[in-house]
Amino acid sequence: MQIFATPKDHRKAKPFHDHVFVFSIVDDHIWFRNYQISVPHNEIDKVDKGGLDKMTLVEVGPRFCLNPIKIFGGSFGGPTLFENPFYVSPNQIRALEKRKKAGKYAKKVKAKVRRKMHEMENTLEPDEFADLWKGED
Template structure:
């Protein structure tokens, strides 16, 4: 028994036969449009997408050593607020080697490290390192003032992008040029970071005075006495934190390697404390010596006998 054709198939076949009888051809299928334009090739033959540009994936690892004091810990937390692209980790044992930090940075996906190393609950050393290849810098941190310690009126938006301001002295010496580049990579918030906000409302200043780097943070506020539209109508109000960084050594590697710079004017705080103890010890020695000299002088120069000394006895 013959099968019946569906009415739609029968109608399509009749239309096709009618077009064939009239000498007309069926319309040709148009080629599909390309999904994207051809990507240019480089000289090496690699294809680079035109729309893909440089993306800053800078991440900073913040960690400290054991034995850190409350003031140093608050300084680290304040710097973490200025760096929305930072990640924190647990405290590191001071007895372990600092090379372990490179492994921690690799696990966290960080390219830079800020390591706060405390010694004797008194001294603070700051390591700036590019993991894992280097270079790295060791600073002695003094004049530490945190946000909670200073009663400053500034209050900028948390997570906003900073304007980095550098002194002209950073261009004079090679090691200062390297420091400027490292500060720029670590403290500049990557563009379109998911934790940052697209505003520039504070300025992070780095100045070189007496061979030390002075760190300051200011909020940009409009000056009510001047026009807001003009560039002069802006004022700076200090927010904090404050710190003074004295470079000690610079290494070619991360937390070690060949020394590429050494500060000859640096004096360790242990040496300063020992000198102060010697000065205090010298005062006591001089006092005892003066007593002995007085006794010897009295024994060598006796007073003559007084004739009227026994009158009232």
């Protein structure tokens, strides 16, 4: 109520509720949706108190998804109440990508050295037909 309620005696506040906030936990994320309760507005289809079948929910937004990292006992500190074990920081992702690229280069250098060693161990014998087609001048 402290976060989402309209202040008491606010001049534009209405004496009814026309929105529904939905907080759901799916895939270790907190999903937020904002719905408006929609009822017909013409005189013929006036909704009685028990006429819930004519009411519909229309998503009006905003909607967003929260991925909590840590929840503390105080405002900005205190004991850790919750810590997300699946969270990977962007810095760790960047470092991993850098290491992959460095590994790619090291792999190329290693392959080059292996090729040189292979060529040294398996030298080609001189080709006896190399000078066959050279014309005499």
